[in-house]
Amino acid sequence: MNSCIIIGAGMAGLTAARELTNYGWEVTILDKGRGVGGRMATRRIDHTRADHGAQYFSVRTPEFRQLLDQLTAEGIAEAWDLSEAGIEYPRYFGAQGMSTIPKYLAQGLNIALQERAILIEGDEASCRVTTESGNTFRADALLLTIPAPQALTLLGDSDLNLPEAEQGALQAITYQPCLAVIALLNQPSRIPAPGMQILETGGIEKVIDNQQKGIAPEQATVTIHATPAFSVEHLEGDLRAAGQKLLDQLTEWVPAESVTEYQVHRWRYSLAEVRHPEGYLEVPMPFPTLLGGDGFGMGNVEGAFQSGRQMARALIEGTNT
Ligand SMILES: Cc1cc2nc3c(=O)[nH]c(=O)nc-3n(C[C@H](O)[C@H](O)[C@H](O)COP(=O)(O)OP(=O)(O)OC[C@H]3O[C@@H](n4cnc5c(N)ncnc54)[C@H](O)[C@@H]3O)c2cc1C
Structure with a gap:
């Protein structure tokens, strides 16, 4: 069975994991947080709540529309008419807070929370990711869906030097x-x-x-x-x-x-301001390694979804050829 480690349980990582799992891959997601969702975040304050990351998102592509239709049918997402506030097209949000959506997408996936990846190693046979807690995870392939500056730090700390072109492409990505x-x-x-x-x-x-x-x-x-x-x-x-x-x-x-x-x-990273033009970047490592997330492609929540989907497709197609 093909296997993959995904670092990051935000929209990009969860989307990639769902797609790979559907194709029979064995997927482990690692996230440093206490919950899933990354920047699609809701915080409890006293006995009520507030979204403090992304507030809403738009839908432009048919694939994301399909997911949204499913989310709205299940009562997970709702439309918000913001025309009075000068926003013409509807925006969408998680019905009980933004994190409702990633929690729903995470169902049935193998996710290790509070596991901050600090070291990536490996060879042609497999990759190994060690976390701050001392655990080690192994798989055939690796997807990194964390903001590009954090990915660069992690790769640097792992002594995995990228060729100049890939290094430059990642350094060019900026966030507000x-x-x-x-x-x-x-x-x-x-x-x-x-x-x-x-x-x-x-x-x-x-x-x-x-x-x-x-x-x-x-x-x-x-x-x-x-x-x-x-x-x-x-x-x-x-x-x-x-x-x-x-x-x-x-x-x-x-x-x-x-x-x-x-x-x-x-x-430190909210909206990706300067993004890599493609939905992901493959970097030369002994094992298949793709970098994605909202810093790649169209940005924002929908861009993270598309990036995750495209990374998963690339891995699946790579193993079918
Ligand atoms: C204040 C704010 C406002 C926003 N407004 C909008 C908006 O209006 N519309 C819109 O569409 N988008 C908005 N966004 C952006 C949107 O939230 C993101 O584009 C999208 O959620 C990114 O998803 P992602 O999966 O790429 O990354 P993330 O959601 O950041 O997921 C990455 C995950 O990786 C984890 N991680 C990082 N490093 C490690 C490590 N070393 N080991 C393990 N795990 C790690 C993090 O904990 C995180 O869960 C906003 C974001 C913020 C913060």
Whole structure:
């Protein structure tokens, strides 16, 4: 049986794993996180919740449309009409938070959580991935679906030197950072319908009312995404102070006295800004190794899906020829 290790249980890794599993491959996914989903993230705050990574996604390709139809039919994803906020085409989100979607996609897959890959080794016969906890995983092939700068660090730490062209291609991929604030409120927010506003002023890119969105019915929470410029400026500084600065800009919609608690999350990699033109990159290693994720192809959630799908197809076709 063909086997594969996938590093990263985000949209790209989960999609690749589902596709390979369907073709009879034995797949092990490793993720450093406590849950699946990567940047499709939902956080519990008190007894309610807030999405703090991707807020919604669009659908452009027939393959992704097919998955979305399945997700909406099963009540896993919902459409969000954002036309009042100036977004013309519908966007979609996880019905009980964004992480509902990766959790659904992860069902039945072999996933080892809290396993941070720190070393990749191997030869023509197999690849070996060692994790921080000291476990070692073996397979015929390797897919890396982590942000390109993290992939470069992992390959470098493993003394796997890439040829100049591949090294340059990976170094060219860049991501915007994003500071995200999630605030718990003791009353509904005054963010106008439909519960999402794009501001792009005062350091705030967008603000989301998770209650109006429908993922925090019991108690209101809001999410603020800072602009890339504000995020760069405050990335290494006092995160709470930066979060307070953002909240101070919003008192008309989120009165200071309504905020009972807030948390700030630092995303070093949010949206892929400069991407590799293809859906994945094959790198020369003794064992088949492909790199993908949202830094490849069209970017964002749908791009990660397409990248994962294309990586799996390439492996399957490679073993059929
Ligand atoms: C603030 C923010 C806003 C966004 N807004 C949007 C939006 O509006 N629309 C949209 O479509 N997209 C948006 N995105 C982007 C979208 O979330 C991503 O494009 C997509 O989720 C990327 O999926 P992925 O599988 O490529 O990577 P990820 O989701 O990052 O998955 C990679 C996984 O690899 C794991 N990992 C990393 N290193 C290791 C290691 N060494 N060992 C083991 N595991 C490791 C991580 O824990 C993670 O789970 C946003 C993202 C953020 C953060």
